[in-house]
Amino acid sequence: AQSVTQPDIHITVSEGASLELRCNYSYGATPYLFWYVQSPGQGLQLLLKYFSGDTLVQGIKGFEAEFKRSQSSFNLRKPSVHWSDAAEYFCAVGARGNTPLVFGKGTRLSVIA
Amino acid sequence: DAEITQSPRHKITETGRQVTLACHQTWNHNNMFWYRQDLGHGLRLIHYSYGVQDTNKGEVSDGYSVSRSNTEDLPLTLESAASSQTSVYFCASSEGSGAYNEQFFGPGTRLTVL
Numbered sequence: 001a002q003s004v005t006q007p008d009i010h011i012t013v014s015e016g017a018s019l020e021l022r023c024n025y026s027y028g029a030t031p032y033l034f035w036y037v038q039s040p041g042q043g044l045q046l047l048l049k050y051f052s053g054d055t056l057v058q059g060i061k062g063f064e065a066e067f068k069r070s071q072s073s074f075n076l077r078k079p080s081v082h083w084s085d086a087a088e089y090f091c092a093v094g095a096r097g098n099t100p101l102v103f104g105k106g107t108r109l110s111v112i113a
Numbered sequence: 114d115a116e117i118t119q120s121p122r123h124k125i126t127e128t129g130r131q132v133t134l135a136c137h138q139t140w141n142h143n144n145m146f147w148y149r150q151d152l153g154h155g156l157r158l159i160h161y162s163y164g165v166q167d168t169n170k171g172e173v174s175d176g177y178s179v180s181r182s183n184t185e186d187l188p189l190t191l192e193s194a195a196s197s198q199t200s201v202y203f204c205a206s207s208e209g210s211g212a213y214n215e216q217f218f219g220p221g222t223r224l225t226v227l
Contacts, residue, residue: 036218042220043203098212103156105154
């Protein structure tokens with residue numbers, strides 16, 4: 001079965017600084033990988049996803065993520081963080097077939113002036 | 114616009130009572146999911162359904178049940194509410210088969226069991 005780890009529980013960055021959120025997965029083949037964002041009091045919204053092909057994927061709100069098979073990672077990046085990016089971020093991994101996604105425990109992002 | 118709704122948004126109940134949380138989607142999606150979100154645990158899957166009359170247990174299904182009588186609805190029932198079930202509950206849906214399909218989430222229901 002697949003599993004996912006988000007090593008950082010809480011990250012604080014200054015507005016305008018770059019951001020990288022870490023995600024490591026465990027799965028025997030190439031997985032489906034997702035990043036979701038949850039704003040306070042809201043449900044989750046998909047930021048981006050990777051299935052195959054180009055390992056650098058672009059998402060909404062200026063986010064991107066890079067799939068690195070050798071490191072079993074799918075880290076989320078943004079070159080310049082805005083105060084509105086403060087939220088909880090979840091990485092999720094899916095196996096080939098129709099088994100449900102497995103979500104990480106999330107990383108809470110705080111943005112300071 | 115298609116959407117997924119949950120009701121109630123907030124619920125306070127007592128230990129031992131039966132509680133049903135509603136989830137309704139107008140996407141016409143085959144797949145529906147229930148999660149609970151707790152501090153330190155992230156999102157954990159409770160039950161899921163891949164179509165009418167289909168239900169499956171997730172990671173934390175004990176004490177919960179679901180039924181799928183139509184495409185649009187997947188109600189979640191807590192048979193006898195316990196304080197450990199105090200949580201925020203999210204419903205989600207996705208189309209077709211395959212884990213690569215985006216899940217669309219409802220706004221959540223905050224349940225408090227006293």
